[in-house]
Amino acid sequence: MADRVADLAAAETRALVRTVAGLLTTDGQAGVLEAIERAAQACAATIGLAAIAGVINWAGEQVPARAGCPREPTHTGRLVGRRPRTIRTLLGLLGISRGYYHCGSCQHAGGSGGFAPLDVVLGVTGSSLSPGLARAAALAGAEMPYAKGFTFIGTVTRQLVFGTQDTRSIHAHVVPDPAEYRGDAHCHP
Numbered sequence: 001m002a003d004r005v006a007d008l009a010a011a012e013t014r015a016l017v018r019t020v021a022g023l024l025t026t027d028g029q030a031g032v033l034e035a036i037e038r039a040a041q042a043c044a045a046t047i048g049l050a051a052i053a054g055v056i057n058w059a060g061e062q063v064p065a066r067a068g069c070p071r072e073p074t075h076t077g078r079l080v081g082r083r084p085r086t087i088r089t090l091l092g093l094l095g096i097s098r099g100y101y102h103c104g105s106c107q108h109a110g111g112s113g114g115f116a117p118l119d120v121v122l123g124v125t126g127s128s129l130s131p132g133l134a135r136a137a138a139l140a141g142a143e144m145p146y147a148k149g150f151t152f153i154g155t156v157t158r159q160l161v162f163g164t165q166d167t168r169s170i171h172a173h174v175v176p177d178p179a180e181y182r183g184d185a186h187c188h189p
């Protein structure tokens with residue numbers, strides 16, 4: 001897997017060098033450096049995402065038949081299967097596939113019963129935003145009006161944030177409230 005990522009990184013880097021060389025030969029065009037920066041940013045994000053997805057999906061393949069319930073240490077969940085989901089990160093969309101479990105005791109108590117241990121490890125239970133992107137959006141939101149903050153994050157990271165789930169996640173990073181966070185942690189597939 002590391003070799004595959006390294007091959008991809010080499011190909012992406014060669015393509016970037018050709019792109020930069022092409023941009024520089026364009027006579028007197030405004031915004032050349034910004035175009036170069038954007039191309040380099042996209043290249044770095046592609047390589048970074050490939051490395052992250054490779055490692056996380058390797059971790060997602062480790063699916064024991066049972067796993068401890070994150071809501072109650074005395075509970076045990078049964079493996080339902082591997083389920084895919086997409087997380088928005090500082091680098092772009094990250095597609096992962098991980099074990100999804102069902103806790104009968106939580107469902108008896110009126111909860112959804114579903115959980116994914118890898119989501120808990122990554123800090124993305126109940127949120128489609130990575131903690132890093134949520135924190136960046138929260139910091140921007142604290143310094144400027146909400147809509148402007150989203151535009152700012154979009155310009156810097158090239159990622160968009162929206163939706164009520166995202167907003168909850170962003171709030172969780174503005175005022176960390178462990179009790180609220182736990183209450184929010186209904187596990188979504």
Ligand SMILES: [Zn+2]
Nearest residue numbers: 069075103106
């Ligand atoms: Zn449980």
